[in-house]
Amino acid sequence: MRILVTKLPRSGWWANGIPKYKDNPAMIEGAVPNMQLLHEERQGLISSLTHEGHEVIELDFPEELDGKSPKHDFIFIRDPFISDQNGTVVILRAGELQRRIENKVVKKCLEPLGMKTIDMPDQTDYRADGGEFYFCSKEGILFSGLQRNTIKGANFVAEAMNVNEMIILEGKGYHLDTFFTPVINKKGNIAALVACTAVMTNESKLRLYQFAAKRNISVFEIPPNDAIGTKKKVGSFAANALPLPGVLIRPNQFSDPSIDEKLIDMGISIVINPTSQFQLSGGSIHCITNEL
16 A cells, blocks of 8 residues: 655744644644654654565655744644545545645645545635544445534545445544544454544534444443543544554554453554654644545
């Protein structure tokens, strides 16, 4: 599989301090990432991906996003688009107004890679971020949040990608990938679900368990500190994982070690790649990667 990541900005990532968005409590306003550690964490992830047999494409950080007023959120390459993993990508319309320039820029970056692009309508009620989705391509299953996504945005993606089923999971926070991840087995099928249901709506929790029961798969519950966290303390982002066939790559251990024991028994390899410096800006493994 081809997996896209971006190179770091030449000026240094958030060298003048991380900004703050109203709906993202994980962003540490004013924090300046440790560049050496940032490089090490990024390279560690790339090494893990290549070790698992995937091709990593390193995209040059766009110069137009690295000026006096930097748009360094582009490092979270997950958010501007979503791919059907078969040559077509949907260029999204960011839920955060300040990030919509990324949608325009990423299109210019993807076309030279031979990707067919579909643009989401530039209309008020169409909004979507890649961090709000998990697409399990073999089965055509799309999981979507409704935090920064709108229902029209989610439906547009589902229709453009011709998915077989879309499961809406709504909760507190800004992106689905801060409190949920599917687990994919070596055959490419959904083998389990990991979720912090404490931050999900009752309707979404019911929908999650109905989906799991229909497929006879387990739901592993994790606490808020393994996910986005609480108002008092930011979580470990362990839920912000990259599920690939037969492996789950994430930044931290779950509080309950028995979850990994059960996943390993199911044939799933667990890879831990710390992302402490990326997490200062509210993102982790799933955010800084995107499957093509």
